[in-house]
Amino acid sequence: MRLPAVLSADRLRAGMKGGRLLTPLAFLAITAAIVLMPAERSGWNLDSTVNFLTFFATFVAIFAVFSLGLNVQWGYTGIFNFGVMAFFLVGANVAAIITKDPAETEYVQYVGGFGDKLDFIPFLDSGQWLPFVFGVAGAALFSGVLAFLLSIPALRLREDYLAIVTIGIAELLRRVTIEERSLVNGTRGLTGIPRPLGGWVDADEYKFVIFAIAAAVLILTYIAVERGIRSPWGRVLRALREDELTTAASGKNVFAFKSQGFVMGAMIMGVGGAIYAYANAAISPTTFTHFFGTFIFWAMLMVGGSGNNRGAILGAYVIWGLWVITLQLQGYDLPAAVSGRIFFIRDFVLGALIVVVLLLRPQGLVPEERRVSIWVERHTKRLRHTAQLPAKRPAFPSE
Amino acid sequence: MSVRAGRLTDTIAAARDRFRGLGDSLVLVGLWLLFLVFGAWAILTRTDAFAVGVVTGSVLALGAIGLTLIYGILKFAHFAHGDSMMLAAYIAFFALTGTVVGERTDTQPLPWSLSDLPGATDRIPWPDQLGGGDFSFGYGLLLAALAAALVMALIFIGLDRLVYRPLRRRGSGIVIFAIASLGIAIAMRSLILIFWGPQPRFYAPGIRPTTDLPFDVRIVTDQIFIFFAAILLAGLVYVLLFRTKLGKAMRAMADNPALAEVSGINTEQVIRWTWLIGGALVAVAGVMLALQAQLKPELGFILLLPLFAATILGGIGSPQGAFVGAMIVGITQEVFAVVGPDIGISSGYKFSVAFVILTLILLLRPRGLFGAKT
Numbered sequence: 001m002r003l004p005a006v007l008s009a010d011r012l013r014a015g016m017k018g019g020r021l022l023t024p025l026a027f028l029a030i031t032a033a034i035v036l037m038p039a040e041r042s043g044w045n046l047d048s049t050v051n052f053l054t055f056f057a058t059f060v061a062i063f064a065v066f067s068l069g070l071n072v073q074w075g076y077t078g079i080f081n082f083g084v085m086a087f088f089l090v091g092a093n094v095a096a097i098i099t100k101d102p103a104e105t106e107y108v109q110y111v112g113g114f115g116d117k118l119d120f121i122p123f124l125d126s127g128q129w130l131p132f133v134f135g136v137a138g139a140a141l142f143s144g145v146l147a148f149l150l151s152i153p154a155l156r157l158r159e160d161y162l163a164i165v166t167i168g169i170a171e172l173l174r175r176v177t178i179e180e181r182s183l184v185n186g187t188r189g190l191t192g193i194p195r196p197l198g199g200w201v202d203a204d205e206y207k208f209v210i211f212a213i214a215a216a217v218l219i220l221t222y223i224a225v226e227r228g229i230r231s232p233w234g235r236v237l238r239a240l241r242e243d244e245l246t247t248a249a250s251g252k253n254v255f256a257f258k259s260q261g262f263v264m265g266a267m268i269m270g271v272g273g274a275i276y277a278y279a280n281a282a283i284s285p286t287t288f289t290h291f292f293g294t295f296i297f298w299a300m301l302m303v304g305g306s307g308n309n310r311g312a313i314l315g316a317y318v319i320w321g322l323w324v325i326t327l328q329l330q331g332y333d334l335p336a337a338v339s340g341r342i343f344f345i346r347d348f349v350l351g352a353l354i355v356v357v358l359l360l361r362p363q364g365l366v367p368e369e370r371r372v373s374i375w376v377e378r379h380t381k382r383l384r385h386t387a388q389l390p391a392k393r394p395a396f397p398s399e
Numbered sequence: 400m401s402v403r404a405g406r407l408t409d410t411i412a413a414a415r416d417r418f419r420g421l422g423d424s425l426v427l428v429g430l431w432l433l434f435l436v437f438g439a440w441a442i443l444t445r446t447d448a449f450a451v452g453v454v455t456g457s458v459l460a461l462g463a464i465g466l467t468l469i470y471g472i473l474k475f476a477h478f479a480h481g482d483s484m485m486l487a488a489y490i491a492f493f494a495l496t497g498t499v500v501g502e503r504t505d506t507q508p509l510p511w512s513l514s515d516l517p518g519a520t521d522r523i524p525w526p527d528q529l530g531g532g533d534f535s536f537g538y539g540l541l542l543a544a545l546a547a548a549l550v551m552a553l554i555f556i557g558l559d560r561l562v563y564r565p566l567r568r569r570g571s572g573i574v575i576f577a578i579a580s581l582g583i584a585i586a587m588r589s590l591i592l593i594f595w596g597p598q599p600r601f602y603a604p605g606i607r608p609t610t611d612l613p614f615d616v617r618i619v620t621d622q623i624f625i626f627f628a629a630i631l632l633a634g635l636v637y638v639l640l641f642r643t644k645l646g647k648a649m650r651a652m653a654d655n656p657a658l659a660e661v662s663g664i665n666t667e668q669v670i671r672w673t674w675l676i677g678g679a680l681v682a683v684a685g686v687m688l689a690l691q692a693q694l695k696p697e698l699g700f701i702l703l704l705p706l707f708a709a710t711i712l713g714g715i716g717s718p719q720g721a722f723v724g725a726m727i728v729g730i731t732q733e734v735f736a737v738v739g740p741d742i743g744i745s746s747g748y749k750f751s752v753a754f755v756i757l758t759l760i761l762l763l764r765p766r767g768l769f770g771a772k773t
Contacts, residue, residue, distance in 0.1 A: 080574050082478075082581065153762045160476040160577055161761060164707045168754035171704060179745045290700060295585055298578065344592040351585030355562055358579050362571075 023365045027314065030321035037328040054207045056324055061214035062276050064316035067300040068221050068309055069268030075306035075368070076229055077261030078241030080159050083166025085293025086173050087266045090146055091139035091273020092283045093177065093184045096193045099135040099278075109182040115194060132196040136217075136274045143270025144263045151259040170294065178285050189284025193277050210279050217275055218313070221268055225309055228264070230377070237261045291347065296323075299354050305364025314365055322346070426763050434727050441734045446614050448737040449730060454622040456729025457629030458691055461684035462702065463709040463721035464636055465677040471653035471716025472673045473563070475576035479584035480706055483551065483678075484685035485699030486587045489595050491547035491686045492602060492694055495539050500596040513539045513546070532608020532620050536690070540602055544686040551685075552678035558583060559674050564667075584700070591696045600694040625687045632683060633722050636676070640718060645672055653716045701750055705732065708753040712760050714767030723768065728753050 038052040039045075066084060073079040097112030114134070119127035150169055154162040177184050184190055197209050228234050236257050239247045248254045277283050287293070296319060304315020326346040330339060338345065357364065441449045462484055469477045492498070497512030498505045523534040562579055610620045640646035648669050651659040660666050685699075692698065709728045713720025732753065736746040760767060 078574075080577070153758055157761060157765050159574055161711075161765070163476060163478075163574075163577060164704070164711070165758065165761065168704050168751075168757055172751045172754050175748055175751055179747045291585065295581065298581070302578065341593050344589045348586050348589035348593065351582045351587075351589060354582035355579050355586070358571075358575060358582070359562065359565055362569075362575075 022361070023314075026318055026365060030318050030325075033325050033328075034321050037325065041328065041331050051207065054211050056320070058207070058211040058214045058279055060317050060320050061211070061218040062272055062279060063297070063300060063320055064218050064313040065214075065221050065272035065275065066269050066297045067304065067312040067316045068218075068225050069265040069272060070297050070301050071265075071306060071309060071312040072225055072228075072237075072268060073262055073265035074301065075308070075312070076234065076241060077237045077258060077265070078159070079155070079258060079262050079265070080163045081166050081262070081265070082163040082294060082298075083168070083170035084269060084297045085288050085290060086146065086166060086170035087143040087269035088273045088276070088293045089170070089173050089177065089288045090143050091270030092277040092287075093190070093273075094142045094270070095132075095135035095139040095274030096190045096277045096283060097184060098138045099131040099194050100190065100192070101194075103185075108185055108188075110185050110190060111183055128197050128199050131194070132278065135278075136271055139270040139274035140267040141270075143273070144267040147263045147266030148259060151255075151262050155258050155262065156255055167290070167294075170288075170290065174285055174288050177288075187285055189282065189286075190277075191282040193281045193283070195281060196278055214275050214279060217271060221271070222309055222313070225268070229309075233257075233260075296350070299350050301364075302354050302357050303364055305366040305368065307368030308364070308366045311364050311366030311368075318365070319350070322350070423764070427768070430760075430764065430768065437734075438727075438730060441730060445734050445737055446616050448734045450612065450616045450618050451622070452730030452733035453726065454618070454625050454691060454729070455733055456726035457626045458684060458687045459702075459705055459709050459729050460629050460722045460725035461632060461680055461687060462706045463713070463725045464633060464718045465680035465684070466706050467710045467713065467716055467718055467721040468636075468649070468673055468680075469677050470710060472649055473576070473670060474656075475573040475580070476707070477677075478577055478580040478703065479587060480681065481699035481701070481703035482584040482587040482591075483555075483681045483699070484688055484702065485694075485696060486554075486591055486685070487547045487551040487678075487682035488685035488689035488694055489591050490550050491540070491543040491682070492595070492600060492689070494546040495543040495602060498600075499594045513542050532610055534620050534624060535603045535607040536621070537603075540686070540690075543602075544683055547686060548679040548682035551682040552675045555674040555678035555681075556671055559670065588696055588699065595694075595696075597696060602690060602694075621690050625691055628683065628687060632680065633718070636680070636718050639676070645669070649673060704750065704757070705729075705753040708757040708760075711757060711765075712767055714769040717767070717769040720767055720769030728756060731756060 034056060035049070035053065039049045042048040042052075066088065069087075070081065070084060073081045097110050099115045100110070100113050101115045102113035103110050115131050119130060121130060146169070150162075150165060154165040178187055180186075195206065195210065196213055198206060201209055229237070236247065236252050237260075239250075239252070240254060240257055240261075244254055247257075280287075300315035300319045301312055302315070303318055304313065305311025323346065326342055330342055334342070438449075441452070462480060466477060466480045469475075469480075493512075495513050497507040497509045499508060500506075523537060562583065563576060566575055566579060607619045607621055609617050610623065612618055638646075640650060648659065648664045649672070651662065651664060652666060652669050656666060659669075688698065688702065705725075705728050709724035710721050711724070712727060713722070713724030732749055735744075735752045736749045739746050739748060
């Protein structure tokens with residue numbers, strides 16, 4: 001059984017050890033590499049560097065959405081989802097088939113294709129944005145329903161059963177997309193996914209538009225999650241994470257709250273999948289692997305700091321930064337033994353990194369903050385203003 | 400009046416309890432009937448697929464027994480189990496052939512490997528009087544498997560020392576262990592890719608001879624070896640658990656770690672032994688898997704779900720349950736691959752069968768066929 005007092009002391013000690021410099025150092029190192037490497041490789045060309053950085057930032061924003069979704073499930077509710085890929089896959093595919101035009105040739109088969117029908121508002125140029133609103137909403141809806149169905153067999157049981165079940169459903173869904181060729185075009189995948197607001201700007205400038213969209217979605221998600229977590233509802237979720245029995249004894253329906261947390265996280269992941277499909281304009285079953293579709297998001301959350309939304313976003317930045325740096329490294333003159341294996345080495349480093357983080361800095365780069373509710377926070381802020389309270393309370397990072 | 404009402408609610412509660420117990424045993428009987436009827440049907444109508452299923456089940460059983468021991472004693476889902484199997488298979492491959500990927504092609508960095516032993520790669524003959532082809536491997540592979548078992552046991556004990564024990568000391572939740580094991584799984588798979596590359600490999604080149612069994616079953620001779628190796632090792636584990644003092648300590652720890660510790664059992668030592676046995680089993684299972692299929696880096700993760708399905712179906716912590724569960728999963732999987740296309744389901748869903756079984760058992764009887772009441 002858990003021993004909270006012992007745990008907290010231990011967590012605090014672990015928190016002291018890492019040093020506060022690590023977070024800014026990690027951020028600076030990644031940023032320097034991300035800016036300098038493409039700049040140097042392009043011969044200090046501003047345009048191509050900006051191009052590269054916009055692209056990078058777009059995907060950081062998209063992956064940060066996933067990381068936030070996982071944070072709702074794991075960081076706040078303590079639900080153990082090892083099948084992020086399932087929701088990624090559902091979100092991306094549903095968004096794509098809702099917005100695409102109907103399939104025409106026999107080589108391209110998929111269900112849906114409502115893009116032309118959703119352009120039903122005769123003004124405001126609705127074809128440029130309305131189908132995408134439906135696409136994102138559909139992605140969230142389908143992911144949420146999937147999560148709810150999964151929660152029925154798995155959430156009532158031991159926490160690790162859900163991990164196994166989610167791995168299973170992710171694998172099953174990937175199989176379904178491959179085997180049922182008429183569903184989402186089998187192994188060939190979907191290409192030419194329409195781009196939101198794509199008709200309004202030049203193809204050259206479009207990268208800024210999709211970055212703005214991804215960033216807007218990230219900001220909205222961040223605000224929604226922060227709001228939710230500081231509400232009474234979020235407090236129940238965090239209580240569940242710490243101690244299910246006590247929460248049940250306080251009269252809370254454990255299963256209902258857990259399944260709400262799970263569904264909310266899954267819907268956020270579905271939205272992330274939708275934006276990924278629009279940003280990438282093509283998806284195929286090779287995108288949705290357990291490594292790229294699940295593990296990388298866990299790495300982002302654990303490195304960034306589970307239980308802290310800003311940590312989740314920073315984690316997405318750091319991990320995707322490492323990913324892109326290895327891509328850049330390929331352009332340099334490396335020993336043949338390394339350059340041929342650089343992706344495998346990267347995967348090894350990510351796998352080992354998560355273990356090292358768990359051992360040496362379980363709270364991640366940005367530890368969880370002690371947080372009760374917005375009302376208490378406002379009150380303490382006011383008290384601090386009048387110097388009745390010490391500046392900051394120690395953080396209690398969760399595991 | 401109130402007394403009578405109280406009596407009534409008591410009666411209802413008692414009836415409900417009894418009914419629940421009855422329902423529970425009905426589910427158990429129903430599941431057993433389902434599996435037995437399915438097995439009997441498969442034996443009679445799809446004998447070939449059934450035989451292959453028993454072999455697949457044997458490989459799964461070796462993995463699942465190790466998994467269920469770790470799950471039962473250390474109480475966490477060891478997600479690195481499938482990838483450990485594959486890593487061990489590659490270690491055996493390295494011990495046998497000394498091959499790794501070099502700059503362009505394969506190289507042999509070591510001056511010597513097991514295949515340099517005289518006659519180590521000569522195929523072991525199958526007794527002539529039984530009729531049928533020889534095994535595809537020589538005694539070198541058996542030595543390589545032994546070496547892999549040793550190395551894997553050491554790797555597991557080392558990982559416990561470096562990763563799991565510090566987490567245990569800190570009092571981390573079971574989920575933290577599982578995440579750590581997922582990281583280790585990824586690292587192991589990447590190590591395989593770094594050293595041996597993504598291309599599939601085989602222990603022995605050339606075709607694999609077959610043997611005819613009774614009832615018109617033709618089977619690769621190696622598969623007979625796999626089956627008997629699994630039976631032998633499962634038997635050894637059974638003896639170890641139920642006939643030795645160490646086994647008693649292990650079972651006590653699986654039952655109640657705190658009680659085991661106050662009874663004077665050295666829990667850390669039991670944990671070390673668990674990793675050692677688990678590592679050796681993982682290595683043999685990996686070699687058998689590679690012998691049955693091939694050496695392929697991603698095979699380990701694909702196998703993870705069938706392994707967990709077998710473990711949970713049998714009941715976590717129960718090695719005999721894991722054996723039976725593995726057989727059920729293996730046979731269902733292989734029979735499905737043959738029957739599925741007839742009823743319009745692609746055989747590509749072969750590995751999803753394990754997921755269906757897993758969901759079914761979690762819905763109906765989460766503690767499994769042999770699991771103790773919790």
